[in-house]
Amino acid sequence: MILRWLTQRADTSRKAKELYGSVVTAARQPAFYESLGVPDTPEGRFELVALHLFLALEALRGKGPAAEGLVRRTIEAFVIDMDDCMREMGVGDLTVPKKVKRAAAAFYERAASYRRGLAEAGSPELSKTLRGYVYGGSAERESDAAGLAVYMQAASTALSDHAFDVFVNDGVASQVLASATAKRKVSTT
Numbered sequence: 001m002i003l004r005w006l007t008q009r010a011d012t013s014r015k016a017k018e019l020y021g022s023v024v025t026a027a028r029q030p031a032f033y034e035s036l037g038v039p040d041t042p043e044g045r046f047e048l049v050a051l052h053l054f055l056a057l058e059a060l061r062g063k064g065p066a067a068e069g070l071v072r073r074t075i076e077a078f079v080i081d082m083d084d085c086m087r088e089m090g091v092g093d094l095t096v097p098k099k100v101k102r103a104a105a106a107f108y109e110r111a112a113s114y115r116r117g118l119a120e121a122g123s124p125e126l127s128k129t130l131r132g133y134v135y136g137g138s139a140e141r142e143s144d145a146a147g148l149a150v151y152m153q154a155a156s157t158a159l160s161d162h163a164f165d166v167f168v169n170d171g172v173a174s175q176v177l178a179s180a181t182a183k184r185k186v187s188t189t
Contacts, residue, residue, distance in 0.1 A: 025169075046106075047134045151180035
């Protein structure tokens with residue numbers, strides 16, 4: 001009994017690390033930075049990791065206890081990664097826990113906002129939210145935020161048919177991103 005519990009826990013941790021790796025891979029696609037103008041800064045990269053982590057975890061919502069365990073472990077992987085990244089950037093050891101706590105709180109704040117924005121399909125709410133978080137509220141980035149909102153809505157829809165790792169590794173994410181950036185180019189020309 002105990003051995004089975006430990007095996008399941010280890011398996012869930014492995015799956016969570018793989019899922020989080022897929023989240024980071026999705027967030028690193030150059031088109032976000034080149035075509036959608038996401039700032040290629042630690043803050044911009046954090047925003048894309050948070051966005052993709054939200055999409056991955058949202059796809060697991062309501063899928064049972066095993067999925068809930070995977071969600072918890074994936075969030076743990078995110079927190080560990082934030083801790084490691086801050087230490088690599090030279091943040092002092094005494095302030096790392098406070099900054100990691102702020103990063104986790106920022107993720108949950110964004111998740112709630114993204115959930116509301118996706119629920120109001122066709123509403124400018126998601127684009128406005130993304131402009132505030134990803135682009136620092138810049139009015140000049142309105143079309144970039146709209147393109148990112150198109151991507152996010154399409155990705156959310158695609159994730160109802162695909163697991164997140166398949167979404168990233170089989171090229172579905174790249175196709176959705178290419179489609180969103182193509183729509184944006186058509187609408188801005």
